[in-house]
Amino acid sequence: MSTTQSERLRELLEPLVASQGLDLEEIAVDAVGRKRVLRVVVDSDTGADLDRIAEASRVLSAKLDESDAMGDAEYTLEVGTPGAERSLTEHRHYVRATDRLVRFQLHDGGELVARVLAVDEDGLDLEVPGVKGRKTTTRRLAFGDIDKARVQVEFNRKDTANTKNNDTTEDEEA
Template sequence: MSTTQSERLRGLLEPLVRAAGLDLEEVEVGRAGRRRQLRITVDSDEGATLDACAELSREISQKLDESDAMGEEEYTLEVSSPGADRPLTEHRHYVRATGRLVKFHLHEGGELIARVLVVDGDGVDVEVPGVKGRKPTARRLAFDEVAKARVEIEFNRKDKKEEEA
């Protein structure tokens, strides 16, 4: 997709997404058989519910039908929230990952799996779990040290409500 079309779609759709109380994370145009496929990824601090994605999909479909942003060729529209394995690329992604276990790939080489404690404008404070009976340790990671980061899925993670009880 050309940058111009991407910018045009983003400019067209962002007000609708914001009005729904969501963030527009990604706009992707690809192929699905003979048709083009438009994938819109949205999120919020509370997450994007299935109902919110369905309602937004109807609004986006109507807006696209009124415009010529997708041209005359047939396309399918998919509006969804990001998966658990989405990379953390924006400051708000790190904020949303507070309390979660994250795998960091560092520019200096190596990996670090740690729980995000605090996020500010410069980086993240994390807690590295202790190994073999050792206590967890605190560490500071500046954003420029992080090559990429991704939330780790925890199947036995306690819910915040359980921890408070």
């Protein structure tokens, strides 16, 4: 039997989130003045767009209204995604971060920034960017060596999968 409010909420809401094709990543209840805010973070392998989040919010709100999980006090429900710079804590998070740049804090105190190339049950294959003219290298990193990991936002990365050959001129198109 669960004892904390977060555990009870997780038991109540997780099946509903799963029925929407989403994973329940996090639940937090925070006091904001006299009110409380219930924050629910959801995600999926294919991402969670605004329509999916809105539908999940409606389903969760209806279930919370018919239960006494939040008690009688006023609260606000906020449903969202982990965001661009998410922390990686579960195996599925690392899989979803494939081809993304990640900053790793290692158990030995070191730090590494690398692109995730592949993920298996034991760890990650990484592409480590070259520094000061050095070539890019690959590295294997075991999950046991990772203390923390967080996806990094890249503003100037070229998307090689979607680039087209734009060598034609206006005269050639006419």
